Amino acid sequence: MASSAKDIQLRELKDTVSQLKTMIAEQTELIKALRLIIDEKTSHEKALQEQVDYLTKKLFGPSSERRSDDIPGQQNLFDEAEVEQDPSLLEGETVIREHTRKKKAAHEELFKGLKVEKVVVPLPEEDQICPVCGTQMVLIGEEYVRRELEFIPATCKVIEYYSQSYFFNNLK
Structure with a gap:
Protein backbone atom coordinates (compact mmCIF):
# COMPACT_ATOMS: atom_id res chain seq x y z
CA MET A 1 0.00 0.00 0.00
CA ALA A 2 2.85 2.29 0.78
CA SER A 3 4.36 1.65 -2.58
CA SER A 4 1.15 2.50 -4.39
CA ALA A 5 0.94 5.85 -2.58
CA LYS A 6 4.51 6.55 -3.58
CA ASP A 7 3.67 5.57 -7.16
CA ILE A 8 0.74 8.00 -7.15
CA GLN A 9 2.95 10.81 -5.81
CA LEU A 10 5.60 9.91 -8.37
CA ARG A 11 3.05 10.10 -11.23
CA GLU A 12 1.73 13.43 -9.93
CA LEU A 13 5.27 14.78 -9.78
CA LYS A 14 5.94 13.55 -13.33
CA ASP A 15 2.72 15.24 -14.50
CA THR A 16 3.74 18.44 -12.73
CA VAL A 17 7.19 18.30 -14.32
CA SER A 18 5.69 17.77 -17.80
CA GLN A 19 3.26 20.69 -17.23
CA LEU A 20 6.14 22.90 -16.12
CA LYS A 21 8.15 21.91 -19.20
CA THR A 22 5.25 22.85 -21.50
CA MET A 23 4.81 26.15 -19.64
CA ILE A 24 8.52 26.87 -20.03
CA ALA A 25 8.32 26.08 -23.74
CA GLU A 26 5.28 28.38 -24.13
CA GLN A 27 7.03 31.16 -22.17
CA THR A 28 10.15 30.75 -24.32
CA GLU A 29 8.06 31.07 -27.49
CA LEU A 30 6.32 34.14 -26.06
CA ILE A 31 9.65 35.73 -25.18
CA LYS A 32 10.95 35.10 -28.73
CA ALA A 33 7.80 36.63 -30.24
CA LEU A 34 8.05 39.67 -27.96
CA ARG A 35 11.72 40.15 -28.82
CA LEU A 36 10.81 40.13 -32.53
CA ILE A 37 8.13 42.74 -31.89
CA ILE A 38 10.61 44.85 -29.90
CA ASP A 39 13.17 44.61 -32.72
CA GLU A 40 10.54 45.66 -35.28
CA LYS A 41 9.44 48.59 -33.11
CA THR A 42 13.05 49.65 -32.56
CA SER A 43 13.81 49.61 -36.29
CA HIS A 44 10.58 51.50 -36.99
CA GLU A 45 11.50 54.05 -34.30
CA LYS A 46 14.96 54.52 -35.86
CA ALA A 47 13.38 55.09 -39.29
CA LEU A 48 10.97 57.64 -37.83
CA GLN A 49 13.80 59.41 -35.97
CA GLU A 50 15.77 59.63 -39.22
CA GLN A 51 12.72 61.18 -40.91
CA VAL A 52 12.32 63.68 -38.07
CA ASP A 53 16.00 64.58 -38.24
CA TYR A 54 15.85 65.01 -42.02
CA LEU A 55 12.70 67.14 -41.91
CA THR A 56 14.05 69.22 -39.04
CA LYS A 57 17.21 69.87 -41.03
CA LYS A 58 15.14 70.80 -44.08
CA LEU A 59 12.90 73.08 -42.06
CA PHE A 60 15.41 74.75 -39.76
CA GLY A 61 18.73 74.11 -41.52
CA PRO A 62 20.54 76.46 -43.88
CA SER A 63 18.49 77.34 -46.92
CA SER A 64 21.28 78.44 -49.25
CA GLU A 65 21.89 76.39 -52.35
CA ARG A 66 25.59 77.16 -52.23
CA ARG A 67 27.63 74.23 -51.05
CA SER A 68 30.96 74.51 -49.33
CA ASP A 69 31.82 70.83 -49.43
CA ASP A 70 33.26 70.55 -52.93
CA ILE A 71 34.42 67.06 -53.74
CA PRO A 72 38.04 66.95 -54.99
CA GLY A 73 38.25 65.95 -58.65
CA GLN A 74 34.57 66.72 -59.19
CA GLN A 75 33.66 69.57 -61.52
CA ASN A 76 31.15 72.16 -60.43
CA LEU A 77 28.45 72.47 -63.07
CA PHE A 78 26.85 75.53 -61.57
CA ASP A 79 29.94 77.76 -61.29
CA GLU A 80 30.40 78.21 -65.05
CA ALA A 81 28.98 81.74 -65.09
CA GLU A 82 31.23 82.92 -62.26
CA VAL A 83 34.36 81.32 -63.72
CA GLU A 84 33.87 82.67 -67.24
CA GLN A 85 32.79 86.15 -66.13
CA ASP A 86 35.15 89.00 -67.01
CA PRO A 87 36.13 90.83 -63.79
CA SER A 88 36.48 94.13 -65.68
CA LEU A 89 32.76 94.12 -66.45
CA LEU A 90 31.78 94.26 -62.80
CA GLU A 91 29.43 97.14 -62.17
CA GLY A 92 29.79 99.73 -59.45
CA GLU A 93 27.66 99.75 -56.38
CA THR A 94 23.92 99.76 -56.91
CA VAL A 95 22.13 102.41 -54.90
CA ILE A 96 18.61 101.71 -53.78
CA ARG A 97 16.68 104.71 -52.58
CA GLU A 98 15.21 104.36 -49.17
CA HIS A 99 11.49 104.30 -48.65
CA THR A 100 9.32 105.66 -45.91
CA ARG A 101 6.59 103.74 -44.18
CA LYS A 102 3.19 105.11 -43.42
CA LYS A 103 2.65 105.85 -39.78
CA LYS A 104 0.02 103.74 -38.14
CA ALA A 105 -3.02 105.76 -37.28
CA ALA A 106 -3.51 106.38 -33.57
Whole structure:
Protein backbone atom coordinates (compact mmCIF):
# COMPACT_ATOMS: atom_id res chain seq x y z
CA MET A 1 0.00 0.00 0.00
CA ALA A 2 2.85 2.29 0.78
CA SER A 3 4.36 1.65 -2.58
CA SER A 4 1.15 2.50 -4.39
CA ALA A 5 0.94 5.85 -2.58
CA LYS A 6 4.51 6.55 -3.58
CA ASP A 7 3.67 5.57 -7.16
CA ILE A 8 0.74 8.00 -7.15
CA GLN A 9 2.95 10.81 -5.81
CA LEU A 10 5.60 9.91 -8.37
CA ARG A 11 3.05 10.10 -11.23
CA GLU A 12 1.73 13.43 -9.93
CA LEU A 13 5.27 14.78 -9.78
CA LYS A 14 5.94 13.55 -13.33
CA ASP A 15 2.72 15.24 -14.50
CA THR A 16 3.74 18.44 -12.73
CA VAL A 17 7.19 18.30 -14.32
CA SER A 18 5.69 17.77 -17.80
CA GLN A 19 3.26 20.69 -17.23
CA LEU A 20 6.14 22.90 -16.12
CA LYS A 21 8.15 21.91 -19.20
CA THR A 22 5.25 22.85 -21.50
CA MET A 23 4.81 26.15 -19.64
CA ILE A 24 8.52 26.87 -20.03
CA ALA A 25 8.32 26.08 -23.74
CA GLU A 26 5.28 28.38 -24.13
CA GLN A 27 7.03 31.16 -22.17
CA THR A 28 10.15 30.75 -24.32
CA GLU A 29 8.06 31.07 -27.49
CA LEU A 30 6.32 34.14 -26.06
CA ILE A 31 9.65 35.73 -25.18
CA LYS A 32 10.95 35.10 -28.73
CA ALA A 33 7.80 36.63 -30.24
CA LEU A 34 8.05 39.67 -27.96
CA ARG A 35 11.72 40.15 -28.82
CA LEU A 36 10.81 40.13 -32.53
CA ILE A 37 8.13 42.74 -31.89
CA ILE A 38 10.61 44.85 -29.90
CA ASP A 39 13.17 44.61 -32.72
CA GLU A 40 10.54 45.66 -35.28
CA LYS A 41 9.44 48.59 -33.11
CA THR A 42 13.05 49.65 -32.56
CA SER A 43 13.81 49.61 -36.29
CA HIS A 44 10.58 51.50 -36.99
CA GLU A 45 11.50 54.05 -34.30
CA LYS A 46 14.96 54.52 -35.86
CA ALA A 47 13.38 55.09 -39.29
CA LEU A 48 10.97 57.64 -37.83
CA GLN A 49 13.80 59.41 -35.97
CA GLU A 50 15.77 59.63 -39.22
CA GLN A 51 12.72 61.18 -40.91
CA VAL A 52 12.32 63.68 -38.07
CA ASP A 53 16.00 64.58 -38.24
CA TYR A 54 15.85 65.01 -42.02
CA LEU A 55 12.70 67.14 -41.91
CA THR A 56 14.05 69.22 -39.04
CA LYS A 57 17.21 69.87 -41.03
CA LYS A 58 15.14 70.80 -44.08
CA LEU A 59 12.90 73.08 -42.06
CA PHE A 60 15.41 74.75 -39.76
CA GLY A 61 18.73 74.11 -41.52
CA PRO A 62 20.54 76.46 -43.88
CA SER A 63 18.49 77.34 -46.92
CA SER A 64 21.28 78.44 -49.25
CA GLU A 65 21.89 76.39 -52.35
CA ARG A 66 25.59 77.16 -52.23
CA ARG A 67 27.63 74.23 -51.05
CA SER A 68 30.96 74.51 -49.33
CA ASP A 69 31.82 70.83 -49.43
CA ASP A 70 33.26 70.55 -52.93
CA ILE A 71 34.42 67.06 -53.74
CA PRO A 72 38.04 66.95 -54.99
CA GLY A 73 38.25 65.95 -58.65
CA GLN A 74 34.57 66.72 -59.19
CA GLN A 75 33.66 69.57 -61.52
CA ASN A 76 31.15 72.16 -60.43
CA LEU A 77 28.45 72.47 -63.07
CA PHE A 78 26.85 75.53 -61.57
CA ASP A 79 29.94 77.76 -61.29
CA GLU A 80 30.40 78.21 -65.05
CA ALA A 81 28.98 81.74 -65.09
CA GLU A 82 31.23 82.92 -62.26
CA VAL A 83 34.36 81.32 -63.72
CA GLU A 84 33.87 82.67 -67.24
CA GLN A 85 32.79 86.15 -66.13
CA ASP A 86 35.15 89.00 -67.01
CA PRO A 87 36.13 90.83 -63.79
CA SER A 88 36.48 94.13 -65.68
CA LEU A 89 32.76 94.12 -66.45
CA LEU A 90 31.78 94.26 -62.80
CA GLU A 91 29.43 97.14 -62.17
CA GLY A 92 29.79 99.73 -59.45
CA GLU A 93 27.66 99.75 -56.38
CA THR A 94 23.92 99.76 -56.91
CA VAL A 95 22.13 102.41 -54.90
CA ILE A 96 18.61 101.71 -53.78
CA ARG A 97 16.68 104.71 -52.58
CA GLU A 98 15.21 104.36 -49.17
CA HIS A 99 11.49 104.30 -48.65
CA THR A 100 9.32 105.66 -45.91
CA ARG A 101 6.59 103.74 -44.18
CA LYS A 102 3.19 105.11 -43.42
CA LYS A 103 2.65 105.85 -39.78
CA LYS A 104 0.02 103.74 -38.14
CA ALA A 105 -3.02 105.76 -37.28
CA ALA A 106 -3.51 106.38 -33.57
CA HIS A 107 -6.91 106.18 -31.91
CA GLU A 108 -7.08 109.94 -31.66
CA GLU A 109 -6.62 110.27 -35.43
CA LEU A 110 -9.15 107.53 -36.12
CA PHE A 111 -11.76 109.11 -33.84
CA LYS A 112 -11.11 112.70 -34.98
CA GLY A 113 -14.27 114.34 -36.27
CA LEU A 114 -16.65 111.80 -34.73
CA LYS A 115 -19.36 112.75 -32.27
CA VAL A 116 -18.39 111.83 -28.68
CA GLU A 117 -21.08 110.65 -26.30
CA LYS A 118 -20.16 110.64 -22.62
CA VAL A 119 -21.72 107.90 -20.48
CA VAL A 120 -21.32 108.17 -16.71
CA VAL A 121 -21.99 104.98 -14.76
CA PRO A 122 -23.26 106.09 -11.35
CA LEU A 123 -22.55 104.23 -8.13
CA PRO A 124 -25.71 102.55 -6.76
CA GLU A 125 -27.42 104.45 -3.90
CA GLU A 126 -26.66 101.74 -1.33
CA ASP A 127 -22.93 101.92 -2.19
CA GLN A 128 -22.87 105.71 -1.68
CA ILE A 129 -23.21 105.26 2.09
CA CYS A 130 -20.02 105.00 4.15
CA PRO A 131 -19.69 101.44 5.55
CA VAL A 132 -17.83 102.75 8.65
CA CYS A 133 -19.86 105.72 9.85
CA GLY A 134 -23.05 105.39 7.77
CA THR A 135 -22.97 108.96 6.33
CA GLN A 136 -23.70 109.88 2.71
CA MET A 137 -20.51 110.09 0.59
CA VAL A 138 -19.81 113.18 -1.55
CA LEU A 139 -19.07 113.03 -5.30
CA ILE A 140 -15.47 114.18 -5.97
CA GLY A 141 -14.93 113.35 -9.63
CA GLU A 142 -14.94 110.81 -12.43
CA GLU A 143 -12.48 108.19 -13.59
CA TYR A 144 -12.01 107.29 -17.27
CA VAL A 145 -12.78 103.59 -17.85
CA ARG A 146 -12.80 102.80 -21.58
CA ARG A 147 -13.59 104.05 -25.07
CA GLU A 148 -15.72 102.17 -27.62
CA LEU A 149 -16.40 102.78 -31.26
CA GLU A 150 -20.03 102.12 -32.03
CA PHE A 151 -20.90 101.63 -35.68
CA ILE A 152 -24.41 102.56 -36.69
CA PRO A 153 -24.91 102.20 -40.43
CA ALA A 154 -24.08 105.52 -42.07
CA THR A 155 -22.99 107.04 -38.73
CA CYS A 156 -20.26 106.50 -36.18
CA LYS A 157 -19.87 107.92 -32.71
CA VAL A 158 -17.35 107.59 -29.89
CA ILE A 159 -18.63 106.62 -26.44
CA GLU A 160 -16.38 107.39 -23.48
CA TYR A 161 -17.19 105.72 -20.16
CA TYR A 162 -16.39 107.27 -16.79
CA SER A 163 -16.97 105.95 -13.29
CA GLN A 164 -17.70 108.26 -10.39
CA SER A 165 -15.35 108.47 -7.41
CA TYR A 166 -16.47 109.28 -3.84
CA PHE A 167 -14.71 110.10 -0.60
CA PHE A 168 -15.73 110.00 3.04
CA ASN A 169 -16.96 113.38 4.27
CA ASN A 170 -16.50 113.40 8.04
CA LEU A 171 -16.08 117.17 8.38
CA LYS A 172 -19.33 117.64 10.36
